[in-house]
Amino acid sequence: MNRYFALLTLMLTLFATPALAQIEIRGPGQQAIPAALTPFLPQEGAPSPQVAAEIEAVLRWDLELSGLFSLIDPKAFLADAARIGLASTQVDFAEWQMLGAEAVIKGAYSVTGDTLILEARLFDVVSRRLLTGRRYVGKLKDVRQMAHSFADQILLSLTGENGPFSTRIAYIGNSSGHKELYLMEVDGHDPVRLTNHRSIVLNPDFSGVGKELLFTSYKAGNPDLYRKEIYSGKEAKLSSRQGLNTGGRYSPSGRELALTLSKDGNSELYLLGTDGSERKRLTKEWGIDVDPSWNPSGDKLAFVSDRQGNPHIFILDLVSGATNRLTGNSKYNSTPAWSPKGDRIAFSRLEGGSFNIFTIKPDGSDERQLTFGGGNKEHPRWSPDGRFLVYSSDKEGRKAVFIMRADGTGSVRISPPGGDCNHPAWSGSW
Amino acid sequence: MKTKLLTRLLLPLALLALVLPGCAKKPAPKPLDADLSSSSYQAPVTTMPSQDVSGFRQQAVGDGANAGDTVLAAVPVAGLERIPFDYDAFTLSAQAQEILTRNAAYIKANKGLKVVIEGHCDERGSDEYNLSLGERRALAAKAFLVSLGVADSQLTIISYGEELPLDRSRGEAGWSKNRRAEFKAVR
Numbered sequence: 001m002n003r004y005f006a007l008l009t010l011m012l013t014l015f016a017t018p019a020l021a022q023i024e025i026r027g028p029g030q031q032a033i034p035a036a037l038t039p040f041l042p043q044e045g046a047p048s049p050q051v052a053a054e055i056e057a058v059l060r061w062d063l064e065l066s067g068l069f070s071l072i073d074p075k076a077f078l079a080d081a082a083r084i085g086l087a088s089t090q091v092d093f094a095e096w097q098m099l100g101a102e103a104v105i106k107g108a109y110s111v112t113g114d115t116l117i118l119e120a121r122l123f124d125v126v127s128r129r130l131l132t133g134r135r136y137v138g139k140l141k142d143v144r145q146m147a148h149s150f151a152d153q154i155l156l157s158l159t160g161e162n163g164p165f166s167t168r169i170a171y172i173g174n175s176s177g178h179k180e181l182y183l184m185e186v187d188g189h190d191p192v193r194l195t196n197h198r199s200i201v202l203n204p205d206f207s208g209v210g211k212e213l214l215f216t217s218y219k220a221g222n223p224d225l226y227r228k229e230i231y232s233g234k235e236a237k238l239s240s241r242q243g244l245n246t247g248g249r250y251s252p253s254g255r256e257l258a259l260t261l262s263k264d265g266n267s268e269l270y271l272l273g274t275d276g277s278e279r280k281r282l283t284k285e286w287g288i289d290v291d292p293s294w295n296p297s298g299d300k301l302a303f304v305s306d307r308q309g310n311p312h313i314f315i316l317d318l319v320s321g322a323t324n325r326l327t328g329n330s331k332y333n334s335t336p337a338w339s340p341k342g343d344r345i346a347f348s349r350l351e352g353g354s355f356n357i358f359t360i361k362p363d364g365s366d367e368r369q370l371t372f373g374g375g376n377k378e379h380p381r382w383s384p385d386g387r388f389l390v391y392s393s394d395k396e397g398r399k400a401v402f403i404m405r406a407d408g409t410g411s412v413r414i415s416p417p418g419g420d421c422n423h424p425a426w427s428g429s430w
Numbered sequence: 431m432k433t434k435l436l437t438r439l440l441l442p443l444a445l446l447a448l449v450l451p452g453c454a455k456k457p458a459p460k461p462l463d464a465d466l467s468s469s470s471y472q473a474p475v476t477t478m479p480s481q482d483v484s485g486f487r488q489q490a491v492g493d494g495a496n497a498g499d500t501v502l503a504a505v506p507v508a509g510l511e512r513i514p515f516d517y518d519a520f521t522l523s524a525q526a527q528e529i530l531t532r533n534a535a536y537i538k539a540n541k542g543l544k545v546v547i548e549g550h551c552d553e554r555g556s557d558e559y560n561l562s563l564g565e566r567r568a569l570a571a572k573a574f575l576v577s578l579g580v581a582d583s584q585l586t587i588i589s590y591g592e593e594l595p596l597d598r599s600r601g602e603a604g605w606s607k608n609r610r611a612e613f614k615a616v617r
Contacts, residue, residue, distance in 0.1 A: 179593070200590075200593050202557065202593075203557070203558065218590075221503070221588075222588060223561065223588075223589070243565060243587075243589075244561055244562065244565060244589065246558055246561050247558050260558065260562065262562065262565055267561075267562035267565065288559060288562040288563065288566070290556070290558040290559055290561070290562055291556065291558045291559070304556065304558070304559060306559070311555070311556065311559055332555060334555065334556030334558070334559055335556055335558070348556070350554075350555070378556065378557075379557075423557070
C-alpha cells in the first residue's frame with residue numbers, strides 16, 4: 001500500500017516538473033542526488049572563516065548521514081560557488097548543470113558582535129528554482145544549531161519528513177571515573193555530563209513529552225529509578241522498591257512508564273504512573289522479564305524474557321493481555337527497540353560469539369541483519385523519524401556510541417573518546 | 431574467644447583502611463561543565479570546613495573520587511568467601527555449597543554482622559538481563575544460607591549485573607572470575 005502511494009506521488013511530482021521528487025531515504029547508490037554544498041559567504045561585515053567552517057562541517061555531516069546525496073568534490077566548483085546566491089535569479093544554474101549537480105546548497109552569513117544572521121537556500125538545478133529557504137537570527141554560539149536546523153529543513157522539503165539533526169542523544173559514560181549520564185548532539189558534539197551520582201548510572205530514556213530523562217542509579221545503595229529534568233537539573237527518585245527498578249521506558253503519551261521490578265521475588269514488568277505509583281503488574285511468569293519497549297500507539301510492549309529457556313523477544317498486547325514470541329530459533333536476543341513508525345523492531349542477537357543488530361517486522365517476518373562481524377553491538381534506539389539508529393559497539397576496543405541509517409549503512413562513531421560510552425537514548429523533537 | 435573474633439574482624443578492616451585509599455586508581459572527577467544553552471544547571475558544590483589553628487589554616491580533605499561512593503561502602507569480610515557460577519546459571523555447584531556452608535557458620539557465629547550478598551555476571555549478554563541474573567544468583571545464595579539456619583535479618587541482597595567485574599580481560603579465564611556472589615559487611 002505504501003509502495004503504491006510512494007510511486008504515485010513520485011509520478012505526480014515528476015509530471016509537475018521538479019526534478020527532485022519526494023523520495024525515501026535509502027542507502028547510498030540508490031537514488032542519491034548529486035549535490036553541491038557550497039561555502040557560506042559573508043554578507044555584511046568581516047568574513048568569519050570559523051563560522052563558515054562550522055556551517056560547512058555540520059551540513060556535510062548531516063547530509064552524508066542522510067544518504068540522500070552524493071556530495072560533489074568542492075575542488076570541482078566553478079565561479080558561481082564564490083558568488084552569493086539567495087534567490088534563483090542570482091544563481092548560475094548552467095554552471096552547476098555542467099558539474100552534474102541536481103541540487104545546490106547556498107548561503108550567506110553576517111556577524112555583528114555576538115549576533116549571527118544566517119541565510120540558507122536549497123536550489124533545484126534542473127528546474128532552476130528554490131526548493132526551500134530559511135533565515136536564522138541568533139547568537140554566534142548557536143551556529144551549529146542553525147545549520148542542523150537547515151539540514152532538517154532540507155530533509156523535510158525533499159522527503160516530507162523532518163530530519164532528526166536538531167535532537168539530542170543521551171548516553172552513559174565513565175570518563176569521570178564513574179558511570180554517569182551524558183547528553184550530546186546528534187553528531188556527537190558538545191557532550192555534557194548531567195549527573196554527579198558518583199556511583200553507577202544506567203539505561204536512560206527520554207520522555208516524549210517534556211525535556212526529561214529516566215534512568216537507573218545505585219546512588220542510594222540500590223538500583224533505583226530516577227527522573228531528571230534536563231534544563232532545571234531537578235532530580236527525583238521515582239521508584240526505590242526493594243530489588244531492581246530497571247529498564248524504565250516512558251509510554252509514547254508520557255503518562256505512564258514500563259519497567260522491571262523484582263520486589264515480588266522475580267524480575268517482572270510493571271506499569272507505573274509518572275509519580276512512581278504502581279498501576280499494573282504485567283507479567284507473572286517464572287522467568288526473567290526485562291527490557292520493555294513501547295510501540296508508537298502505546299498499546300504493545302516488546303520485551304525480553306527467558307521464560308522459554310534462553311532470552312527471546314516477546315510482544316505483550318496491553319489490551320488483550322496476550323503474549324507472543326517474536327524471535328525464532330536463535331539462542332539469545334535482547335534490547336528490543338520499537339521504531340516510532342511502528343513497522344519494525346530493532347534488537348541485538350548473539351551469534352557466533354558476537355552481538356549484532358537486526359530489525360524485524362512486529363509479526364516476526366522480514367528479519368534483516370544490520371551490523372556484521374566481531375565485537376558486540378547492542379542497545380539500538382531509533383531516531384524520532386525512524387530513519388536512523390544509534391547503538392553501542394565495542395568493535396574498536398572500548399564501548400562507544402555509533403549512529404547509522406535504518407538499513408545498516410553509513411555507520412559512524414559519535415561518542416567522544418575517553419572511557420566507555422554505551423546505553424544511548426534518542427530524544428524526540430527538541 | 432571474643433578477642434580472637436575482634437582481631438579477626440578489626441585486623442582486616444584496619445588493613446583495608448590503609449590499603450583502600452591507595453586502591454582507588456580512578457582519576458579525580460572533572461568539574462561539571464554543564465552549560466546547556468538555556469539552563470542554569472549548577473554542579474553540586476561541597477565546601478570543606480576550615481579552622482584556624484595557631485597561625486595556619488587547615489582544611490579537612492575527603493577521599494576525592496570515592497567520597498560518598500555507596501558501591502564501595504560495603505566491605506569484604508575475611509571470614510566470608512565468594513562463590514562461583516556457571517555461565518547463564520544461578521544453580522549452586524557442590525563447590526559453591528561447600529563455601530556457603532563455611533560462610534553460614536561464620537555469619538551464625540557473628541550475630542551482629544549484617545551481610546549484603548552481591549550477585550555478579552560476566553560481561554556477555556544484555557546488561558538488563560544480567561542485572562536480573564545477578565539478582566537470581568544472590569537470592570540462590572541467600573536461600574541456601576537461610577536453609578542452614580542463618581537469620582534472614584542478617585542478610586540483604588543486591589545485584590550489580592555485569593557492572594563490577596573482577597577481571598576485565600576477554601575470554602573464559604576472566605569471565606569465570608566475574609560470575610560470582612560476594613559476601614560483604616555493611617555498617
